[in-house]
Amino acid sequence: MITDSELAYGIGELVSVAFLALLLSSSVKIKHYSAQQRWFNASLLSQIIYLTGDSINILFLHRISWTSSFLPRLMNSYLSVGINALSFTTFMFIAAKMELPLVNDKKEVRLVRLPAVALSVFDVLAALFAPQIIFTTTGAQNLTSFYSVIFISMPALYSGTAFILTFSQAYINRHNRISRYYLTLTAYPLIMTSCGAIELFIYQQVSFFAYSVTFYFTFIYLYQLNSTIEDATIDSLTGLRNRENLKDYLDSIWRADAGDQYYLFMIDMNGLKSVNDVYGHVEGDNAIKAIGKAMDDVLEVGNDGIVCRYGGDEFIAIIKVDSDQEAAKLIQLTRERIAYYSQQEHLQSTPQVAAGYIRMTKEKQPLDNLLKQADSKMYAEKQSMKTGDRAANFFTDEITGLPNANYFHNFAGKYLNKLSKEGKQASIVLFNVAGMHAFNDQFGYKKGDDLLRKVSRLLHENFREEEDVLLRYTEDNFLLVTTSPIEPLLARIKKVAGDVSQAESVGLKAGIYQLDKEQIDVIAAVDLAKRAMQSIGKSRQQIYAIYGPAVQEIYDRQDFVLLNFKKALQDGEISAHFQPVIRSLTGQIASFEALARWENPERGLIPPDQFISTLEKARLIQLLDLEIFEQVCQQQARAQKAGLPIPVVSVNLSPIDLQSRQIVDDVEKIRQKYGIPAKYLKIEVLESIISQAPEELEGVIEAFHECGYKVWMDDFGSGYSSLNNLKDFSFDLMKIDMEFLKGFTENSQSKIIISEVVDMAKRLGIATLCEGIENRRQSDFLKEIGCQFQQGYLFGKSMTADDLQAFLAKHQEDLEAIDLRDYYGQIDRINVLTNPIHRLEDQNQSLGENIDVPMAIVELGEDDKFTYLYFNHTLKRLVIDDSKAKLGQEVAAESRFNHCLTEQMHRCQGQKDPVSADFTYEDVIYKVRMRWLAKKERDAFIFTLGQGE
Numbered sequence: 001m002i003t004d005s006e007l008a009y010g011i012g013e014l015v016s017v018a019f020l021a022l023l024l025s026s027s028v029k030i031k032h033y034s035a036q037q038r039w040f041n042a043s044l045l046s047q048i049i050y051l052t053g054d055s056i057n058i059l060f061l062h063r064i065s066w067t068s069s070f071l072p073r074l075m076n077s078y079l080s081v082g083i084n085a086l087s088f089t090t091f092m093f094i095a096a097k098m099e100l101p102l103v104n105d106k107k108e109v110r111l112v113r114l115p116a117v118a119l120s121v122f123d124v125l126a127a128l129f130a131p132q133i134i135f136t137t138t139g140a141q142n143l144t145s146f147y148s149v150i151f152i153s154m155p156a157l158y159s160g161t162a163f164i165l166t167f168s169q170a171y172i173n174r175h176n177r178i179s180r181y182y183l184t185l186t187a188y189p190l191i192m193t194s195c196g197a198i199e200l201f202i203y204q205q206v207s208f209f210a211y212s213v214t215f216y217f218t219f220i221y222l223y224q225l226n227s228t229i230e231d232a233t234i235d236s237l238t239g240l241r242n243r244e245n246l247k248d249y250l251d252s253i254w255r256a257d258a259g260d261q262y263y264l265f266m267i268d269m270n271g272l273k274s275v276n277d278v279y280g281h282v283e284g285d286n287a288i289k290a291i292g293k294a295m296d297d298v299l300e301v302g303n304d305g306i307v308c309r310y311g312g313d314e315f316i317a318i319i320k321v322d323s324d325q326e327a328a329k330l331i332q333l334t335r336e337r338i339a340y341y342s343q344q345e346h347l348q349s350t351p352q353v354a355a356g357y358i359r360m361t362k363e364k365q366p367l368d369n370l371l372k373q374a375d376s377k378m379y380a381e382k383q384s385m386k387t388g389d390r391a392a393n394f395f396t397d398e399i400t401g402l403p404n405a406n407y408f409h410n411f412a413g414k415y416l417n418k419l420s421k422e423g424k425q426a427s428i429v430l431f432n433v434a435g436m437h438a439f440n441d442q443f444g445y446k447k448g449d450d451l452l453r454k455v456s457r458l459l460h461e462n463f464r465e466e467e468d469v470l471l472r473y474t475e476d477n478f479l480l481v482t483t484s485p486i487e488p489l490l491a492r493i494k495k496v497a498g499d500v501s502q503a504e505s506v507g508l509k510a511g512i513y514q515l516d517k518e519q520i521d522v523i524a525a526v527d528l529a530k531r532a533m534q535s536i537g538k539s540r541q542q543i544y545a546i547y548g549p550a551v552q553e554i555y556d557r558q559d560f561v562l563l564n565f566k567k568a569l570q571d572g573e574i575s576a577h578f579q580p581v582i583r584s585l586t587g588q589i590a591s592f593e594a595l596a597r598w599e600n601p602e603r604g605l606i607p608p609d610q611f612i613s614t615l616e617k618a619r620l621i622q623l624l625d626l627e628i629f630e631q632v633c634q635q636q637a638r639a640q641k642a643g644l645p646i647p648v649v650s651v652n653l654s655p656i657d658l659q660s661r662q663i664v665d666d667v668e669k670i671r672q673k674y675g676i677p678a679k680y681l682k683i684e685v686l687e688s689i690i691s692q693a694p695e696e697l698e699g700v701i702e703a704f705h706e707c708g709y710k711v712w713m714d715d716f717g718s719g720y721s722s723l724n725n726l727k728d729f730s731f732d733l734m735k736i737d738m739e740f741l742k743g744f745t746e747n748s749q750s751k752i753i754i755s756e757v758v759d760m761a762k763r764l765g766i767a768t769l770c771e772g773i774e775n776r777r778q779s780d781f782l783k784e785i786g787c788q789f790q791q792g793y794l795f796g797k798s799m800t801a802d803d804l805q806a807f808l809a810k811h812q813e814d815l816e817a818i819d820l821r822d823y824y825g826q827i828d829r830i831n832v833l834t835n836p837i838h839r840l841e842d843q844n845q846s847l848g849e850n851i852d853v854p855m856a857i858v859e860l861g862e863d864d865k866f867t868y869l870y871f872n873h874t875l876k877r878l879v880i881d882d883s884k885a886k887l888g889q890e891v892a893a894e895s896r897f898n899h900c901l902t903e904q905m906h907r908c909q910g911q912k913d914p915v916s917a918d919f920t921y922e923d924v925i926y927k928v929r930m931r932w933l934a935k936k937e938r939d940a941f942i943f944t945l946g947q948g949e
Contacts, residue, residue: 013055016214020048023218035103039093046089050082073127076134080123084116084154091158098165119154237285238292241308246316249306250367253318253360260362262305263321266374267295267334269313270352287342287351291315294337298330316371324359328445331355332475339405339474343530346523350405350474354381399449400456403471408479412522415469416515419483424467427489427514429480430529431459433500434507436476451504452476458503462496479526486514490544497543509536510544531555537613538688561611562618564600569627574598576631577798578649581769581791584783585824585857585869588816591648591682593791594632595798596624612654621654626666628652632681633674635801640676644808645815650682650712655689659696664703678708679818682733686714690729701730712769716757733767733789755785755833762786762831784872786832823936827857830933832872836942837914837929854878854945859938860909864893864902875945897921904930905941 024044027037057075091112095103102108126133126147134147143151235242241249253259269291272284288309295307295315305319321327335353342350356378360370395407419426433455440448456472463470463480473479482489489512497508511533513525532547535554545551568574578592598606615621632649640646657663671681683704689697701711710732736757754770761768770782773792782790799807808815816824830836836855854875858866867890893902900919907930908915914931930943 010055010058013051013058017048017051017055019214019218020044020051024048036093036096039089039096039103043086043089043093046082046086050079050086053078053082073131073134077124077127080127080151081120083151084120084123087155087158088113088116091162094162094166098169100165115157116154119150123150235292235309238289238309240292240296240315241306243308243310243316246306246308246310246318247367249318254364257362259360259364261320262318262360263327263357264360264370264374265315265317265319265327265330265355265357266371266378267291267315267317268354268378270354272313283347286345286347288313290338290341290345290347291351291353293341294334297337298334316374318360321359327357327359331357332440332445336475342405343523343527347409350409352404352406354378356381397472399452400472402456402460402478403469405471405473405479408469408471408473409522412469412481415481416522416525419467420515424483425514425516427482427484427486427512428525428529429482429489429493430473430511430526430533431478431480432509432511432533433476433478434509436506439504439506451506454503455500455508458496458499462492462499473526479529486512486546493544507540508543509533511535511547512544513547557606557610558614560603561606561614562620565611565615565620566623568598568600569623573600574624574627575801576628576635577800578635578647578804579791579798580796581650581789582795583816583824583828584779584787584790585828586816589795589814590789590816590821590824591650592804593684593798594628594649594651596628596652597798616654616656619656622657622663622666625651625653625657626670629667630670631801633670633676635804636676636680637674638801638805639808642805642809644805645812646676646680646818647804647808647815648680648682648818648821650684652684652686652714655686658685658689658700661696661700661703664700664707667704667709668707682710682712684712684714684735687716694728698729705730727764731766733769734761735791736768736770736787751781754782754787758785758787759831759833762829762833765829767825767828783870784832786828786830788828820936823934823940826934827869827940830857830942832870835944837931837944855942857933857940857942858901858905859940860902860905861890861938865890866893866898866902866905867891869940878945900928901930901943904928904943905932905939908932908941909939910935 024041027041027044053075057072057079092103092109095112102112123134134143136144253262269287272287292307292309292315295317298307298317298319305317307315307317307319310316319330321330334355338353339350356374356376358370358373358377395403395410397404416426433452436448436451439451452472456470456478459470459478459480463482465482465484467483469481471479484492493510493512497510500506500508511529511531513529513532515525528547532545532551535545535551536542575597576594577597579595580589581591581593582588583590596608596612598608598611600606612621612624615624629651632651636646636649653663653667667683671678685697685701704711711730713729713731713734715737716734736754758768767789768787769789769791770787771791773779773782773790773794775794778792779790779794832855852874854872856871856875857869859869860866868887871887891898893899897919900917904915904917909932911932914929916927916929919926919928924947927946928943929946930941933940933942
C-alpha cells in the first residue's frame with residue numbers, strides 16, 4: 001500500500017513534469033535557435049524523462065521486491081541512465097552559455113560525454129547481472145551505500161566542473177556586471193546536486209530535487225526570453241538598435257563614470273526626399289540600409305560603442321574615441337563605407353550625409369542636451385556647403401564642383417543609350433588617386449581637399465572633348481565617360497598621370513571598360529572598370545589596365561583563394577620553404593628566409609603574389625603568417641632534436657598583422673611552445689607599414705625587441721618616404737629592394753644608389769641585405785661596398801623542410817656557427833665606404849670622406865698565419881713584394897710585406913687605437929695603417945695601404 005508521503009512525492013514530481021513539458025513545448029517553437037538553446041532543450045527533456053520515470057517508480061513499483069520481479073532492476077537502469085544524461089546535458093548547456101570552444105568541437109563533446117556513457121553501461125550491467133551491488137539484501141528497493149555514492153557521482157562530477165568554471169569567471173569579473181551572470185550559472189549545478197544529495201541521504205519525504213530544478217528551469221527560460229526580446233529591439237529596416245537601446249547604453253556609461261571616454265555622433269542623410277521623389281521609396285529605403293551597414297562596419301573596426309537608427313534619416317552613435325582627429329577619421333570611414341555599399345547594392349544614387357560629433361563629459365547630461373549639441377555641429381557642416389540649396393547640391397560634389405555619383409547614376413543610363421543609338425562606343429574610365437589616404441594622414445584633410453581639386457583640374461584639362469563626361473565618383477575616385485578611340489585615350493591617361501605625379505607625391509591609376517554598343521548597364525560597367533583598376537595592385541610602373549580575360553582571371557584566382565584558403569591550411573597544402581641568406585664576408589649561410597608556398601592538387605604551385613595580397617585584403621593574412629611561423633619553429637625543434645644546428649630563420653609578417661601588439665603575444669606563444677630561443681628567429685616587416693601605421697609599428701618593434709627578436713625592414717626603397725622615416729624606427733637590418741639591381745650591369749646609377757644606401761645604413765648602425773642576387777658580378781660588388789648579407793638564386797633556391805633537414809645534416813661546414821655571429825657582426829659594422837681606420841663612433845662624422853685606397857680585412861691565426869676575409873678592388877690591382885692576396889687562403893709571414901702586416905697585428909691586438917708603419921718596396925714608401933676589430937677564436941684587423949707621405 002502506498003503511503004501518503006509517497007503519494008505526495010510522486011504527484012509533486014508529476015506536477016513538475018507537466019510544468020517542464022509546457023516550457024519545453026514553448027521553447028522548441030523558437031526557430032533557428034543557437035547552441036545554448038539546443039542544450040537548454042536537451043537538458044529540459046532529460047529532466048522530464050528522469051522525473052517521469054522516478055514518479056512512476058514511486059507510485060507503482062517502489063513496493064515491488066527486486067528479488068521477485070525484473071521491473072525494479074529495469075527501472076533503476078532507466079533512472080541511472082537518465083540522471084547521467086541529465087548531468088551531461090546540463091553541463092553542456094552551461095558550457096554553451098559560457099561560449100566555451102568545446103561546444104562546437106565534436107571530438108571534445110564526445111570526450112565530455114564519455115564518463116556519463118561509461119557509468120551508464122556499468123549501471124545497466126550491474127542491474128542485469130549483479131543487482132546485489134545496487135539493492136540491499138532486504139529485498140526492498142533500498143540502495144546500498146556504495147551504489148548511492150555511485151548514483152550521485154556523475155551529477156557531482158559534472159556539477160563540480162561547472163561550478164569551478166563558472167565561479168572562476170565570476171571571480172575574475174567580480175568588478176563587472178557580468179559577474180552576476182556567471183553566479184546565476186553557478187547556482188544551477190549547486191542546486192541540482194545539493195537537493196539530489198538531500199533526497200538520497202537525508203530526507204526522502206519531499207521532492208526537493210524536482211521543485212528546485214523546475215524553479216531554476218523556469219528562471220532560465222524567462223531569462224533567455226528576456227534576452228531574446230532585447231535582441232528583437234532592433235530597427236527592422238537597418239538591423240541597428242533603436243533609441244531605447246541607446247538610452248540604456250548611455251545610462252550604463254554614466255553609471256561606469258566613463259562619459260568623457262566617448263563621443264556622440266549624429267549622421268543625417270541629405271536629400272532623402274529627393275531620392276524618394278526621383279527613384280522611389282524602395283531606393284530611399286536601400287539608401288538608409290547602406291548608411292546603416294556603413295555605420296555598423298565603423299563600429300566593427302574595434303571601437304566600443306553602440307549605433308542606432310534614431311528615426312527617419314537620422315542615425316546616432318556613441319563610440320569610444322580618443323581624440324577629435326580619430327572621430328573625424330570615423331566620419332570619413334563612414335562615408336567611404338556608404339559609397340562602398342551603394343555600389344555593392346547597385347543603388348541608383350550614393351547617399352550624401354552630414355555629420356556632427358561632440359565629446360561627452362564625465363558628468364551626466366540629459367540625452368536631449370547631447371543631441372542638441374551634436375545637431376548644432378551637424379548644422380554647421382551643412383551650412384559650410386558651397387550651395388545653400390541641399391537639393392541642388394545633391395548632384396554636385398561640394399569639394400571639386402564636378403558632378404557626383406548621384407548625377408551619374410541618374411543620367412548615365414540615358415546618356416549611354418543615346419551614344420549607343422548613334423553607333424558610338426563608350427568607355428568607362430575609373431581613376432584612383434593612389435596614396436590619398438597616406439596623404440591625408442600626413443598633411444591633413446584640408447590639404448587632401450586641395451589635392452582633389454588639383455587632380456580634378458588636371459583631369460578636366462585633359463578630358464574636355466564634347467562627349468567627355470567627368471565626375472568625382474567616390475572619395476578618391478574620379479570617373480570618365482568618353483567616346484575617344486582607345487589609343488588616343490591611353491595617351492591622354494599617361495599624360496595626366498604624369499602631370500599628377502609631378503604636381504604631388506601621389507599617383508594616378510586608371511581602370512578602363514569598353515562597353516558593347518548594346519550594353520547600357522551602368523553599375524556593371526563601373527564595377528568592371530573598377531576591377532580593371534584594382535588589378536594594377538601596387539605596381540608603380542603600370543598606370544592603366546583594360547578589362548578583359550586577363551583581368552577576369554585575376555578575380556577568378558582571388559575567388560579560388562578565398563574559397564580554398566582555410567581548407568588548404570587544414571590539408572597541409574601551404575608550407576614553409578627556406579631560402580639561404582649568406583654573409584658576404586665569409587660566404588657562409590647566416591640564416592634562411594621562410595617563404596610561403598601553396599601546392600594545390602589541381603592547380604599545382606600557386607605563386608605567393610597570387611594569394612598573399614588577396615588574403616591581406618580579406619584580413620586573413622595573419623592565419624597564414626602564424627602558420628608559417630609555427631612551421632618554422634617546428635623545423636627548428638626538429639633540427640635540435642636530431643642534434644643538428646638550429647637554423648636562424650626570418651619570417652615575414654604582413655602590415656595587417658602589425659597594426660596590433662597582439663601579434664607579438666601570438667608569436668611569443670608559438671615560440672615558447674617549441675622552446676626555441678628568440679635569437680634564432682628574425683621578424684621581417686614591409687617598409688610600407690611605416691606610412692600605413694607608424695605609431696602602431698613603433699610599439700610593435702619595441703615589443704619584439706623586448707622579447708629578444710631582431711626586426712628587419714623588407715623591400716627598402718619600395719615605399720614613398722624611406723629616407724625620411726628610417727631614422728625614426730629601430731630596425732636591426734634592412735633588405736634592399738631587388739628593383740635596384742635591375743639593369744645593374746648596364747647602368748652604373750644602380751651601383752651609386754646601392755652604395756649610398758649601404759653607406760647611410762652603416763652610419764645609422766643598421767645592417768644591410770640585398771636580395772635578388774643572380775650572378776657573381778653583383779655579389780662581388782655588394783661585398784666590396786660592405787653589404788653584409790646577400791640572398792638570391794646565385795646561392796640557392798628555396799628548399800622544403802625535408803630538404804633543409806638533409807642540408808643541415810650534410811653541409812654543416814657551410815653554416816655560420818651561432819656563437820660566431822657577434823664576432824662577424826662586429827667586423828661587418830666597419831664602413832668600407834669611408835675611412836675604416838677611424839673608430840666606429842668617428843666614422844659617422846667622416847661624411848664625404850669616401851676614399852678609394854687599398855684596404856683589406858684579415859684574420860690572424862696560429863704561427864703568424866693570416867687569412868684575407870675582404871679586400872677592395874684597389875688592393876686587388878696592387879702587387880707588393882711579389883705576392884697577391886687571395887680571399888679565404890691562409891698566408892704565411894714569409895714575405896717582407898706579410899711580415900710587416902703580422903708585426904702591426906701584434907702591435908694593435910686588443911687595442912682601440914690604430915697603428916701605422918712604413919714599408920718600402922721598389923723604392924716606393926707605403927704607409928700601412930691598421931686597426932684591431934674583434935676577437936673570437938681569431939683576431940680580426942683592418943688595414944689600409946697608401947703611398948708614403
